[in-house]
Amino acid sequence: MPDMSSSTYLSNRKRAEGLGAAKSGTEHYWGMIQSSVALLILVPLFVFTFGPILGASFEEVQAYYSRPFPAIVAALTLTVSWLHFKNGAQTAIEDYTRGMTRKLSIIAVTCIAYAAIAAGLFALVALAL
Incomplete structure (x- = not known):
């Protein structure tokens, strides 16, 4: 019996309009x-x-990072760079792994990135205050 799913009635253009398989x-x-x-x-x-x-x-370092500008620049650089790393690593993992390895790797990379952000911001706040 032929496949009568809704996707068989879609034109090629309609199939391509989505955001891809992951929808993101x-x-x-x-x-x-x-x-x-x-x-x-x-x-x-x-x-x-x-x-x-x-x-x-x-x-001297403590006094320097007690000033707002260097502390904010350091915090933003730390946060944005780790989030950029997480997203790039996630893309590589999604491209080259499958199944449970993919899921566990993405979870591990996400945990490492957020832990590094938390540790870095904690150290910066402890230094500044």
């Missing part, structure tokens, strides 16, 4: 573009705010 490809791609542009701005700012304090004493 366009959103994921747009998020990667946005985080890339943000990192184009944040990484040079971080280098120029982190560089002058590199090698200073703990008290």
Whole structure:
């Protein structure tokens, strides 16, 4: 008996109008573009705010990161870069793995990224306060 599912009645154009099999490809791609542009701005700012304090004493570093601008730049750079890593790694995992390995790998990468963000922000807050 022929397959009479609803997809057999769709034209090629109607099948292609969706966002792909995962229904989130366009959103994921747009998020990667946005985080890339943000990192184009944040990484040079971080280098120029982190560089002058590199090698200073703990008290100098603590006083420096008590100021809002270097602390905010460091926090934003840390957060955006780990989220960008998570999304890029997730894309690679989705492209090259299948089944339970895919699911566990995505969960592991997500946990690592959020744990690194939490640890970095905690260290920054502890340093600044």
